């Protein structure tokens with residue numbers, strides 16, 4: 001089968017690796033890919049958001065299945081475009097993808113579905129937004145409604161900080177039209193959990209819950225990033241909690257989307273806060289998470305390809321078997337470029353030591369120099385190193401120790417991936 005994978009990050013390298021592990025005879029092509037993906041399949045230099053170029057390519061190359069990594073092409077309507085010409089594609093339509101691309105729409109759907117989430121008010125006017133901050137008190141969360149590459153959220157500890165975020169988003173439009181509307185949202189305290197489910201629009205096949213590390217620095221301090229590391233499984237996510245999340249969050253949200261005339265198929269990602277009152281939604285995403293995917297897929301025994309193919313073919317998941325997982329732990333350390341997340345500095349030579357057993361090296365922002373063949377940094381997040389072991393302590397140590405050996409100028413990485421779980425384990429023993 002000929003499969004096209006869109007994107008070029010660590011998530012897509014992990015997806016490419018897993019799809020090929022599921023079927024080594026797969027003819028996989030990635031657009032645009034990166035230096036690591038190019039080692040395992042063909043890459044074509046088409047941007048993932050060039051949906052017309054991709055449609056023409058898919059027709060020429062007789063692509064039988066397309067898997068979309070990032071949200072950009074989904075927002076641009078690639079699923080609508082491919083479906084119109086009868087081409088099999090895994091992901092939601094433009095309108096259904098608004099569960100991620102419009103926080104205002106997501107709140108509306110959650111309201112209809114009675115899904116637990118932070119109380120929020122929506123504002124286009126700076127004065128109104130500032131008044132809402134004074135009513136809610138601090139800490140308070142200010143969020144651009146549209147897509148802002150994971151940077152559109154400010155957890156403000158003071159009224160002044162909240163006011164400044166409102167001025168930057170609504171006044172200075174630092175996120176462009178994504179900040180034409182913003183949410184003033186109640187702060188939720190607790191641990192975060194990422195839960196992915198593959199869905200046909202009605203039924204879900206949940207994946208192993210994971211925990212992301214959004215802050216840049218050890219101990220969960222510093223600015224928010226796309227994610228500096230992840231681990232799975234998470235002991236807090238018992239099978240009872242996973243079932244509760246499925247029944248009270250995932251299924252009702254999918255029902256609300258169907259009722260609104262926008263059934264969602266593909267991968268629904270619930271970013272959750274495990275609060276004292278139970279799990280509440282921080283955000284939904286309409287695609288696999290990054291770097292959680294790099295931690296989850298190495299533990300997946302069942303075929304991802306079969307599930308993705310079924311959903312893209314319009315088949316029902318009602319009788320789908322639960323996914324089988326290795327009885328092991330995975331931890332992923334992201335290695336980022338200097339200046340990430342604000343202004344990453346790229347173009348540095350990377351030295352990668354040989355890969356030991358139990359380690360997966362997933363490339364994110366990397367490219368090969370055309371003349372020297374050297375590996376060069378080409379993005380904010382450069383590599384995702386996943387260690388797999390019998391315990392989280394072992395997996396995290398493998399991941400960290402290998403990541404320490406990777407060199408390029410100004411490399412940034414966290415050295416405490418899984419710290420909350422490791423502390424929990426230490427308290428329990």
Ligand code: AMP
Pocket residue numbers: 118141143150153155185186187188189192214224271282283
């Ligand atoms: P989002 O882009 O909505 O996932 O937000 C990015 C990060 O900001 C989340 O992963 C949380 O760490 C934090 N955050 C967002 N909303 C809230 C909230 N209502 N309460 C506490 N933290 C939040």
Ligand code: GLY
Pocket residue numbers: 150212226227285288289290291292
């Ligand atoms: N890890 C966060 C995200 O993929 O949005």
